[in-house]
Amino acid sequence: MAKFIVNGGNTxxxxxxxxxxxxxxxxxxxxxxxxxxxxxxxxxxxLRDVSNLCEIIRGMGATVxxxxxxxxxxxxxxxxxxxxxxxxxxxxxxxxxxxxxxSKYGEARTALPGGCNIGNRPxxxxxxxxxxxxxxxxxxxxxxxxKADKLVGDKIYLDYPSVGATINIMLAASLAxxxxxxxxxxxxxxxVDLANFLTVMGAKIKGVGTDIIKIEGVNKLEGKEHRIxxxxxxxxxxMIAAALTKGDVFVKNVLTEHIKSLIAKLHEMGLEMVxxxxxxxxxxxGKLDSVDVKTLxxxxxxxxxxxxxxxxxxxxxxxxIIKETVWENRFMHVDELKRMGADIxxxxxxxLIRESSLSGAEVTVTDLRAGAALVLAGLIxxxxxxxxxxxxxxxxxxxxxxxxxSLGADIKRVK
Ligand code: UD1
Numbered sequence: 001m002a003k004f005i006v007n008g009g010n011t012x013x014x015x016x017x018x019x020x021x022x023x024x025x026x027x028x029x030x031x032x033x034x035x036x037x038x039x040x041x042x043x044x045x046x047l048r049d050v051s052n053l054c055e056i057i058r059g060m061g062a063t064v065x066x067x068x069x070x071x072x073x074x075x076x077x078x079x080x081x082x083x084x085x086x087x088x089x090x091x092x093x094x095x096x097x098x099x100x101x102x103s104k105y106g107e108a109r110t111a112l113p114g115g116c117n118i119g120n121r122p123x124x125x126x127x128x129x130x131x132x133x134x135x136x137x138x139x140x141x142x143x144x145x146x147k148a149d150k151l152v153g154d155k156i157y158l159d160y161p162s163v164g165a166t167i168n169i170m171l172a173a174s175l176a177x178x179x180x181x182x183x184x185x186x187x188x189x190x191x192v193d194l195a196n197f198l199t200v201m202g203a204k205i206k207g208v209g210t211d212i213i214k215i216e217g218v219n220k221l222e223g224k225e226h227r228i229x230x231x232x233x234x235x236x237x238x239m240i241a242a243a244l245t246k247g248d249v250f251v252k253n254v255l256t257e258h259i260k261s262l263i264a265k266l267h268e269m270g271l272e273m274v275x276x277x278x279x280x281x282x283x284x285x286g287k288l289d290s291v292d293v294k295t296l297x298x299x300x301x302x303x304x305x306x307x308x309x310x311x312x313x314x315x316x317x318x319x320x321i322i323k324e325t326v327w328e329n330r331f332m333h334v335d336e337l338k339r340m341g342a343d344i345x346x347x348x349x350x351x352l353i354r355e356s357s358l359s360g361a362e363v364t365v366t367d368l369r370a371g372a373a374l375v376l377a378g379l380i381x382x383x384x385x386x387x388x389x390x391x392x393x394x395x396x397x398x399x400x401x402x403x404x405x406s407l408g409a410d411i412k413r414v415k
Contacts, residue, residue, distance in 0.1 A: 004387040004401060006378030007410035008360055012247035014407045018235045018254055019045040019398050020228030024190035026093035027167045028197050029053050033062060033100050035201055038074040039223035045398045049091045056094055059084045085111040095123060099171030102135055102146045109145045125162045129169035132156045133176055151176035153217055161186040161297045167194060174203040176217040185213045188298040189229060189258045197226040232258040233304045234397060237372050239282045240308045243271050244380050246284030249407060254279045261301040265291055290318035295326050307333045307373035313353040314342045320353045333370035336363040340381050360385040368396040379409055
């Protein structure tokens with residue numbers, strides 16, 4: 001199994017280019033199947049989740065051609081509404097196939113994503129949406145099946161503004177009969193990007209980016225060309241890396257309006273940043289102040305930057321508190337950070353972080369963003385760190401070791 005060897009202590013300097021957003025690319029790849037003709041999607045990151053979803057789509061009969069960061073999808077030869085079970089279990093976003101196939105063919109079947117059971121990674125809100133549109137839903141032995149003679153638009157109130165549920169309902173409603181209204185909808189930029197693509201394909205969607213989305217179903221969608229938005233989480237990770245190493249980094253290809261909550265917190269800490277049209281320059285300048293952070297749905301502070309921010313907060317004066325409100329079990333990186341000397345106490349959904357110096361250690365990645373945090377910790381840890389199980393990191397960061405090396409970090413990927 002591959003691992004990263006990181007020797008801490010180097011300052012990051014230079015430019016780094018951010019890729020297209022994974023969490024926009026995945027639903028947009030699935031949405032291309034709604035059309036009757038080919039789509040060309042640009043700035044699709046080369047990540048394992050993307051390859052797995054492309055494999056699922058190919059397995060369903062569609063043609064998928066990848067070249068660099070472009071993917072062409074021709075759905076003309078789709079021949080099943082069912083996904084490969086083993087592949088579907090590998091990524092959560094495989095459930096977008098449900099909304100797409102239900103919308104297009106009135107039937108879909110897939111394995112529950114991520115091999116997790118419905119108790120701890122629920123998809124109840126997705127299913128509530130499908131049922132409201134007239135679908136019958138069954139869940140047997142880890143397989144979800146949705147069926148409808150006819151999908152008819154309705155009003156759906158989401159108990160929580162779930163990103164996945166909002167996307168899945170939007171996909172399902174796009175070819176349904178009549179009007180669907182999603183109340184308490186998620187507002188994340190990635191679903192706005194999906195809505196923009198659907199609109200270019202011919203869908204009628206209003207209110208995206210607010211908490212009420214209205215979709216008027218259409219009979220047919222056409223394949224189109226679309227460029228994916230930059231990945232705000234990848235951008236935020238490199239911004240935090242620059243701050244951590246007291247570096248001077250221009251993070252290129254960022255829509256800074258998508259990371260206002262991070263920029264606000266970094267300002268509050270005393271970090272110098274200069275935003276321009278193509279990105280943001282981050283300049284580490286001495287000691288930063290501690291801050292409190294609470295993760296929230298967009299436009300609040302993203303849960304996907306929580307673990308990376310925690311590493312930065314070990315380097316600030318005083319004590320900081322992070323409250324995680326989105327995912328119940330997202331402090332798995334803490335034990336590993338403690339092995340590197342971090343002074344962190346968990347109390348329920350909050351973490352208390354005190355200033356501490358980190359030293360290199362052997363650490364194991366438990367999930368994607370936890371892995372990013374451990375790589376960042378390695379950059380400032382005294383001596384050598386070995387970061388294991390990096391396949392989790394590689395689900396979300398294309399060439400992270402190459403990008404960090406080009407900025408001056410001492411990091412190697414070894415088998
Ligand atoms: C997406 C992102 C993920 C990010 C998350 C929150 C993708 C592929 N992943 O995940 O990186 O951390 O948004 O910004 O885009 N929930 C329910 N019932 C449901 C669905 C969700 O209770 O049917 C709860 C979840 O348990 C969780 C919260 O809602 O506590 C947020 O989940 P959701 O917004 O759905 O996240 P994902 O779309 O899975």
